[in-house]
Amino acid sequence: MAAKTLNINGKQVSADEGATILEAAIEAGIKIPTLCHLDGVYDAGACRLCLVEVTGVNKLLSACTTRIAEGMEVHTDTEQLRKYRRMTLELLFAERNHTCSACVSNGHCELQALAWQNGMDHVRYDYCFPRWSVDASHPRYGLDHNRCILCTRCVRVCWHIEGAGTKNVAGRGAKSFIIDDLAQPWGDSETCTSCGKCVIACPTGALFTRGSTVAEMERDPSKLAFIVNARERKQWVV
Amino acid sequence: MGRLRIATVWLGGCSGCHMSFLDLDEFLIDLAGKVDLVYSPLIDVKEYPENVDVCLIEGAVCNRDNLEMLLDVRERTKVLVSFGDCAVTGNVPAIRNQLGARSSENVLQTAYIDNAQANQRLPSKDGIIPTLLERVRPIHEVVAVEAYMPGCPPSAQRIRALLECVLEGRPPKLEGEMLRFG
Amino acid sequence: MVIEDLVEIAEKERAGGKKTIIRCCMAASCMSSRSEAVKAGLEKAVKDAGLSDQVEVRGVGCMRLCCQGPLVGVEPGNILYQKVEPEDAASLVASTQGAPTDVERGDPEQPFFKKQLSIVLSNSGVVDPERIESYIGADGYKALHSVLFEMTPKELIDHIIASGLRGRGGAGYPTGLKWATVAKTPSAQKYVVCNGDEGDPGAFMDRSVLESDPHSVLEGMAIAGYAVGANQGFIYVRAEYPLAIKRLQIAIRQARQIGLIGSGIFESPFHFTVDIRIGAGAYVCGEETALMASIEGKRGTPRPRPPFPAESGLWNSPTLINNVETFANIAPIVRKGADWYASIGTAKSKGTKVFALAGKIENTGLIEVPMGTTLRQIVEEMGGGAPGGASIKAVQTGGPSGGCIPANELDTPVDYESLTRLGSIMGSGGMIVMDESTRMPEVARYFMEFCMDESCGKCIPCRAGTAQMHHLLDRIVKRQGTARDLATLEELCDMVARTSLCGLGQNAPNPVRSTLRYFRNEYLALLAPGSNGQLAREEQTANSH
């Protein structure tokens, strides 16, 4: 595959043709914040945290979905982008009920980490305090809609790695929520294989292993990319 | 320049932030040498004084007393610091906001009737509990705030970092992981 | 079907014409005022009077002055009757034989009609939308034949580029360039999609075109299919437009029956089929990537572009998406020439534009005017101004993605660039007039509520940002907002516009921004007392209960 050369934050970078800006940046050791991106599944371009400026392009582009081009000039850390990222995070914190201090993922949460990494010391918007339920019907896992940020990582993992198609998004707009089958209690799902990949994929405390209490929920999403790579590159030989 | 006049205030919170303040240990002694603690639940002063330089406010604004106090504090203080997650986000006290527009009524019902093992009745005598606000609010939703110190509770290290800014005459500001909620 | 057959149908249609034709509007607005009964009454009256061999009663598409419906036109004589009741039928039919009638007459010479220039609507109100012969009689499908036999796809695309036609869906991207991109992208399978998901509240141009002249859209799509190398078309229509769907179904069936759609059109090697896809109530599906997801039977959520649909669209194949009005322009451009089309309009915006006039205005209905006509000509001369002599305060264009243009800018010519400069957009063509009784912050809140409800929920700025902006607007309208809230609102407007995934979010702040730009005082007057961005102490304690 041919390599392309581009410039990220003033640094000359080369990456494979067909790579995304995000992949090229990671390879060059440049960090771009992401939230809905998950190694191993296709990108949604939904969280807008990885937006970057590309010279000559009027719109901001999501680094996870935009392919590199020869001579591209990318800026990932301008004052404007930092401001938008912080606002995006504030909007997320205000949208549902992310009470970090009482969350299973406290200390291991991608959202919580992004907040401090992007200098969010408080939320300027009124908290919405919607009422969402917790689904604890599954024998091993739980789903707390209060912590859900609708990144759809669990949905994509369920469809594209496990292949079960149990999870999906239902509804629309701020009223969207994650469902299992026909929005029945997770424990009643006939299609769920209880593989737990969705739980591993979750960036916040929305999906958790039952029995975990505050700050106990740790996970390693790189396992998911490992499975996909092993499968695609046929690394397992029986 | 005279000594800095510092205060701490405890609104709707668990006092954990103040406990963490006490974890400053020997730095408290340094501090005592440089500032006057003019108001605090840790000392015996009844009235919030005028001309306070810096005030750390713990807790969310949950009831009428909190609100009145906060408005007084704001009027008499130069630099207001939201001290801990309850002050910054509403945190646990604000969970009752999910009960909706009549959350104050609903929360009493839940606490004193639904979940009570015995003596199920609402506190009725005036003044036993302050009038609850319909919505618990973080400090900055009510008054302007100069600095934020998240954490539940903020570690002594964070408190010290912020106070050092104050002592050195810089605008108080935390950075990096010091800003982590929870 | 060969060209001789087409000519024969056309000649037969024209020769079969009776001495007198009574046109009765059968578009949705007039039908809601019982025009079906009027038509039935007219048919019966013709029969009763023994005039069946002399008088034809023809159900036609939109006759435009919808507020005066049901409308009936009589030829010869260019007579217009308005607010016709079924009971008027006998008298009206007798009048064609010279008898006097007291049915209310409309003035076909009034500026509302006289200032119009019809290209897209030239068949509207004239041909019977449920009979393909009627369309063929008006030169229908001739353009399709001529491109198939007289032009290469490249020549055709150059022709469209030369005409200067730009997309009528709102953004105004040059149609010919879009076609060229799809044509150039190599792929065994390509698609042509007609966007009939006219979701902007206040816009009903596409509905009228589909109801009044569905074949013009089909012909335009087939021509586009030939140009880009696609053999499958989809028309995506809103479920809210049942009459348009019905007429399209009839049109497709009829065109298929006589071989104008399907395989080997005009016995050429060109195949083209068209299927209808019916929307199900989601405004965001007007966005092209969401529309494609919906055609694929999925949740109508947009995806990031690039890749653009022209490279990777429906089922990842190159896909041409144009809106209804754009396709309806194609056959006339082919028939009459690119130069003719380019001679109409302004330097950068060619041709005509159809607008739906509604709101606080005397004459509501459909108008088609050359690009460059001023807003004043449209709302004051043609529209007759606000009812009861009230003064016009603003004109809203572009729906929830557009803005409010204040009365002092009414002399602006209507073209893509001018409207954008005023902070609004051309949009699909809804034009809603607001008089002095309209309160602009409430209008902004209305549109924000719309966007909040219609946000698909995929990206955070749109999903959560519109909710916060609506909350802030609501607070301001209720006189509880502070100067700080207003600043927060403006900051969010910028952020949501810049970071949202698709056009819905990117344009959602437009109504707020344009009303803030022209009517800021109305917002300031609503702000609650206080200082330093905070509510005053009295307000705080008063609000605490």
Add this chain to the structure above:
Amino acid sequence: MRAEGLDHQVYCRSRPVNTETTTPWDKTAVAALTPLQASDKRYKILEAHIKKYQGRQDALIEVLHKAQELFGFLEDSLLLFVGSRLKLPPSRVYGVATFYHYFKLKPQGAHTCVVCLGTACYVRGSDRVLAAIEQSAGIKSGETTEDKQLSLMTARCIGACSIAPAVVYDGVIHPKQDPESALAQLKGWLPHGN
């Protein structure tokens, strides 16, 4: 207090799905109809409609339109049936059915009343028409009266802007409505007859 406008309901259902149909999607490419469904002619019509689309998965929305037309609303067993015939997981069918507002997952009233809240209708007072109906019927938009006689809905724009404000009663558009004409129209559909 302030954030009322942002609050919404609990959207998750606790009701277990009707498992009578027992059709997890993966087993059911050729699943037979349950006896109850087999005796229901509407399922036959729906199956014929699905065949018309050759069972193509992209026809999901068209099939749901037909199903709603036949059954009035989309109940769980019907969604499962559609999913099994199109070989789509239930979550996909449910996700689509709840994305589009046209689809109803609950039974509707005998009569429907759709108040257009498009801009033209709005500036000509459709909000007052809606308020009058809501008050008179004792239900909010999106709800059905207790006697199942009337379902009240709103539309974003039905394209009848030139005859604003427009209201659709049982599928028929009525022009230039005001609170009085709307209530007159609803007379007889409302339990208390006013």
